[in-house]
Amino acid sequence: MNSQALTSSLIFILVYALIIADLLPRSITTLSGAVLLFILGIIKDTQVVSLINWEAMGLILGMFILVRILVESGFFDFLGSYVVKFSKGKPSIIFIGLAVVTGVLAAFMDSITVMLFMASLSIQIAKQLDANPVPFVLSQVAASNLGGSATLMGNPPNIILGTGLGISLEQYVIYLAPLVIILLFLNAYLFYFVNKNEFAKAKKLSESYVTSIKPFEHIKDSYMFYSGIFSFLLTVLFLIIHDKIGISVGHVGIIGATIGLILNARQLGNIWEKIDWEVIVFFATLFIIIGALEVTGVIQSIANLIIIFAKGSSFITKNILLWTSGILSAFIDNVPFAASMVPLIRLLAGKVPVTIISMGLITTFGTDVGGSMTPIGASPNVVGLSILKNAGIEVSWGEYMKRVAPITLLEIIISDLVFVLLYH
Numbered sequence: 121m122n123s124q125a126l127t128s129s130l131i132f133i134l135v136y137a138l139i140i141a142d143l144l145p146r147s148i149t150t151l152s153g154a155v156l157l158f159i160l161g162i163i164k165d166t167q168v169v170s171l172i173n174w175e176a177m178g179l180i181l182g183m184f185i186l187v188r189i190l191v192e193s194g195f196f197d198f199l200g201s202y203v204v205k206f207s208k209g210k211p212s213i214i215f216i217g218l219a220v221v222t223g224v225l226a227a228f229m230d231s232i233t234v235m236l237f238m239a240s241l242s243i244q245i246a247k248q249l250d251a252n253p254v255p256f257v258l259s260q261v262a263a264s265n266l267g268g269s270a271t272l273m274g275n276p277p278n279i280i281l282g283t284g285l286g287i288s289l290e291q292y293v294i295y296l297a298p299l300v301i302i303l304l305f306l307n308a309y310l311f312y313f314v315n316k317n318e319f320a321k322a323k324k325l326s327e328s329y330v331t332s333i334k335p336f337e338h339i340k341d342s343y344m345f346y347s348g349i350f351s352f353l354l355t356v357l358f359l360i361i362h363d364k365i366g367i368s369v370g371h372v373g374i375i376g377a378t379i380g381l382i383l384n385a386r387q388l389g390n391i392w393e394k395i396d397w398e399v400i401v402f403f404a405t406l407f408i409i410i411g412a413l414e415v416t417g418v419i420q421s422i423a424n425l426i427i428i429f430a431k432g433s434s435f436i437t438k439n440i441l442l443w444t445s446g447i448l449s450a451f452i453d454n455v456p457f458a459a460s461m462v463p464l465i466r467l468l469a470g471k472v473p474v475t476i477i478s479m480g481l482i483t484t485f486g487t488d489v490g491g492s493m494t495p496i497g498a499s500p501n502v503v504g505l506s507i508l509k510n511a512g513i514e515v516s517w518g519e520y521m522k523r524v525a526p527i528t529l530l531e532i533i534i535s536d537l538v539f540v541l542l543y544h
Contacts, residue, residue, distance in 0.1 A: 124162050125416040131156055132409055132418075132460075139453050140496075146453075147398040150405035157412050171411030172404055173462075175283035175370040181400060182373025183273050186355060187229045188391050189348040189380050194340035196237035199225075202335040204245060209325030211249050212312060215256060218242055219308035222260040223267025226500075227274045227300070228356065231264045235500040238264075239507040248329075251322040252315075254515060257504045258523050259311035262492045264500040266307055266531065269488035270300040272359060272369070275498075276403075277458035277487045283369055284462035285480040289359040296481050299538055303531050310527050344384050351380035406459055414463040423467035434473040438539050441465075441482045446490030446532050450497040454487045461487075478543040485535055492528040495520045 135153040157163040207213035225234045239257045246253035268275035272282040272289040339345045355376025430437045469476040491498030
């Protein structure tokens with residue numbers, strides 16, 4: 121390993137350690153790492169544009185804007201009240217329904233936003249049921265990470281891996297979504313089954329209360345609500361047909377967001393100021409740091425080791441990708457991990473007996489779902505536990521692992537069987 125490769129590796133490790141330690145905002149950490157690479161001459165200014173994944177940046181920004189429009193319109197309040205009304209007040213149906221809805225929403229929207237609303241709603245409902253809100257929130261944490269793996273625009277690792285490896289929304293939906301849908305219902309049922317003793321004393325919501333729920337009264341702005349849904353669905357349609365109409369994924373995200381902003385121009389300031397711009401800076405500078413590992417040959421060295429270890433076996437290759445991504449994502453930030461896997465998988469393509477699409481989808485699933493295993497594995501975990509804490513409920517590492525890790529491991533084992541048998 122030459123000096124530049126060693127230096128870029130050390131900077132990457134330092135940045136990763138600081139992200140895990142959470143001593144500084146992630147954007148400041150990655151920006152500092154990128155600047156250091158410039159100062160040391162490892163990255164040239166002419167390389168920056170090519171190192172940043174602009175497809176991912178465009179789609180991430182576009183989805184942030186579209187989801188914010190829906191948030192401001194009262195979409196999540198409307199949906200939550202509709203789930204409760206549909207359940208007719210039965211605790212079991214409410215529990216399973218909220219978990220499944222969380223997973224479905226996370227397949228198309230930012231999982232942090234989804235968890236903010238669903239966890240808060242669940243705590244309120246659990247109080248009315250005289251039930252422990254912890255199983256509600258933890259089932260939704262797992263569902264959010266699981267559901268987020270089903271589509272191109274689900275979790276950030278999907279966007280990074282999908283755009284970086286050329287995996288379309290259609291391929292996600294055909295090859296990964298059916299497995300995720302089955303596991304979503306299994307996830308909800310297992311959480312309910314494991315915690316059924318806690319629900320034994322839960323009371324059914326009164327018929328008069330359920331009847332009094334008017335979902336449409338929760339909509340804050342009807343015009344924004346319908347125009348937001350229209351813009352979002354139009355964006356999803358464009359993502360499905362983007363190849364046929366000659367538009368890139370990044371452009372689709374920007375076009376969809378632009379349509380949403382034009383239709384809601386009177387709310388532009390309110391929408392714009394609530395976009396998480398720090399995350400945009402984080403992604404852009406992270407791509408530069410990962411790019412340094414690629415141009416200095418570090419990624420190539422890791423790829424060579426995997427090729428040697430895999431010994432030409434598709435079984436070994438699939439399991440390396442699934443379990444490495446699943447276990448590491450339980451303890452480290454899955455966004456930089458996903459970004460580092462893109463060039464690695466590109467180098468593995470053609471040298472191992474698994475297609476680049478299959479490797480990307482397997483890594484996506486492992487990265488997303490593996491993040492459920494620990495309290496720090498993914499952003500929805502942190503958000504869900506934080507909302508519980510704000511409600512006066514502390515969930516320890518031990519309790520979290522006891523409730524969530526076994527179910528998550530079972531889901532990964534089931535997926536492993538599917539990947540080994542059906543993916544090529």
